[in-house]
Amino acid sequence: MVTILHFHLINPIMLGNKKTKDVQFYSEVADVVQTLDNGRRNMYDPDEIEEEQRERERRNKINQEFQVFVKRVQEIWEKDFADMRLEFDIPFTDLAFNGCPHRSTVPMLPTVNCLVELSEMPFTVISLADIEVINLERVGFNLKNFDMAIVFKDFTQE
Known part of the structure; x- marks a missing residue:
């Protein structure tokens, strides 16, 4: 699972030697691999439950960090560029x-x-x-x- 922050710009900018209207930042929240040792695990396996809980906490933490970033950007934007619209x-x-x-x-x-x-x-x-x-x-x-x-x-x- 990936948390993405994507900016679709009105006017293109130069990144490297290419013009682009899309800039994206992402963070991988969950591992995309599955452990194959021990065959199939029991649904009530304490290790499995703990791993799912850690993954949920990690996802919530990263989503919260992105939310804080969005709020900070909006506050700065509204203070400096009140006439221009910015929307997440x-x-x-x-x-x-x-x-x-x-x-x-x-x-x-x-x-x-x-x-x-x-x-x-x-x-x-x-x-x-x-x-x-x-x-x-x-x-x-x-x-x-x-x-x-x-x-x-x-x-x-x-």
Whole structure:
């Protein structure tokens, strides 16, 4: 599991020798590996319960540190740049769905103002204010997959 702080900028900046609108910081909260020693463990194994508790505490600590960082940035921003808008958005992980914005299938996460994919480069950040209409095809209660086409207000945008 990864905690991500992603900045989608209005104007691009130079990083190295490339222009980019996306800057991302992340911290790995949980180990992605699974211990294979001792075969399968019992659900009530004290070591397993303790490990899960440590992982939960670590995740909460990192999330809290990110929240403190966000609050500090907002306080400084509002003090120095009151006329410019800065907004932090948290994705709704419960509403995530798989999509293919570029080459591979990745989780797409809706937020209050955007539809984002932040796990693979190039990142996808689609502002809901830029969308004219979304067309859904092959949608059904018994179907797992559907097609989604986004029509932007600016027809030149891809």
